[in-house]
Amino acid sequence: MQETEQSEKDMIGSLLDDDGSECSEFRSSITKSQQHSQSPVKSFKDVKEIPIVNDEGGQQEFPSNDPKNFYFTVQSAFIQQRQHSLSHEFHQYMVPQPPIYYPYQDGYFSQKRTKRLQSSTDSEQTISQQCQDQYASLIIQQSFIQGNDFQRDKIFKALIDDLPLLSKHKFGNYVIQKIIENSNQNIRTLIFEQLQFKILEMCYDKFGCRVIQKLLEYIQNQQKIQLIQQIKGQVLNLIFDQCGNHVIQKIIDLACDAEFLIDVVTNNVDYIVSHPYGCRIAQKCLEIFPNQKLQQLYISLIPLCEKLSFCQYGNYIVQHMINQGPPKGFEVIGKFIKTRILEVSQDKYASNVAQKYITYAQEDDIANICKILMNNCVPPMLLILINNQFGNYVMQNFYQKCNDKQKEQIQIQINKYEDHQFTQFGRHFLQFLARCHAC
Incomplete structure (x- = not known):
């Protein structure tokens, strides 16, 4: 307390000796001024609301008699310094940074990815090298x-010499595909000419084959024919x-000059339809080309249907023939299924063929199968x-x-069996029957 009074004497001087009322009034004004000046400035907006004094003397005092209208002495130099500091902070955190490469969608990348891109930019990499980075691409x-x-021209010109390399790169191939999709025919022609002598090599590549597929979609028909001619052999x-x-x-x-593939599949049908990749080509031919162009292929496939039904990949060919094949093929398939219904239905792959045949079978075919299942063999086939x-x-x-009569016969046969005669798969069928009767 004594130290406070001593500091007040040093600050006020002879006023303490003259008048006590003036001293108390001055002390209250100093206290209020100190409290107000120590309040922190929270934001740039708060500083803007503080009155800035541009008087010739560099400062101005406001009346302090009315507590509601009290203002502390404003130092213009302090205000300008504080404004400059907050303005710099405001610019740093609020103004978006310029894009690293070219304008792109705001917020497309996280902060971590942006820092990584910034570091790759600082290393003065070329656009071709940046295409080989996951995020930069x-x-x-x-x-x-x-x-x-x-x-676009700047990007393409920077990449044109490295197109074969980027087309086979795990990240660069996506850049080339986007350029093919979003460019004009002139650029697509330049890309085709640049890759023309490496097309066969790229067809065997994991990433290059994607670029070739994209080229086939967008290049002109004459260029498609040239591309196909290079891989025919x-x-x-x-x-x-x-x-x-x-x-x-x-x-x-695309069905562009592709009919030669029908002859290739027909001449090698035994190997193609039972191969994990070759069966896809056979299915695609059966789906895309009309039946009049597939007669020779169907003639080659019909004798193989029984064998292909038990094949892991060939069963899909037989299912397609049941659905869209010629009537002769459907007849041949139905004949061997009815003859070997027990064996076909218990096979992992041939059971799919049996289900497909039953789906498209006529009433007479269903009746024949029902007679076969209702035989008196031991154990019963059903x-x-x-x-x-x-x-x-x-x-x-x-x-x-x-039909209803056949369902009743099946139900009578099932009721003859006791519960212990059904396995877990048999109980699945019983649950299926319960759901059907509940409906």
Whole structure:
């Protein structure tokens, strides 16, 4: 307390000796001024609301008699310094930074990715090198899509010499695909000419085959024919290749000078339809080309239907023939299914063929199958199929195709069996029957 009074004496001087009332009034004004000046400035907006004094003396005092209208002495130099500091902070945190490459969508990348892109920019990488980075390639794709003609030309000219390399790169191939999609025919022609002598090599590449497929979609018909001519000598090898078969499928989808593939499949039908990649080409031919152009292929496939039904990949060919094939093929397939219904229904792959046949079978065919299942052999054929892992699904499909009389016969036969005679798959079929009767 004594130290406070001593400081007041030093500050006020002889006023303490003259008049006590003036001292108390001056003390209250000093206290209020100190409290007000120590209050922190919270934001740039608060500083703007404080009155700035531009008097010749550099400062101005406001009346302090009215507590409601009290203002502290304003130092103009302090205000200008504080404004400059907050203005710098405001600009740093509120004004968006300029884009790294070209204008792109705001907020497209996280802060971590942006820092990584900034570091790659600082290392003075070329656009071609940036295309080989996971995040930078995305930026370049967006830049090409959203940029103007000048920016697109700049990107393309920087990449044209490295097109074969980037087309086979795991990130660069996406940039090339976006350029093909979003450019004009002149640029697509330049890309085709640049890749023309490496097309076959790219067809076998995991990433290059995607660029070739994209070219087939967008280049002109004359260029498509030139591309196909280059790979005709290696069609069979491409059919059996994991990457190349996608290029062949794209050629069939476009149906541009692709009828030669029907002859290739027909002449090698035994190997193609049972191959994991070759069966895709055979299915695609059966789906895309009209039946009048597939007569020779169907003639080659019909004798193989029984064998292909038990094949992991060939069963899809047989299912397609049941659905869209010629009547002769449907007749041949139905004949061997009815003859070998027990064996076919219990096989993992042939059971799918049996279900497909039952779906499209006529009433006479269903009646014939019902007679076969109702025989008096031991154990009963119906019970064997109901308790089988795959056969119970065939029987569920068969039951839905039966008429009311046939369903009643099946129900009578099932009631003859006791609960312990049904496996877990048989109980699945019983649950299926309960749901059907509940409906």
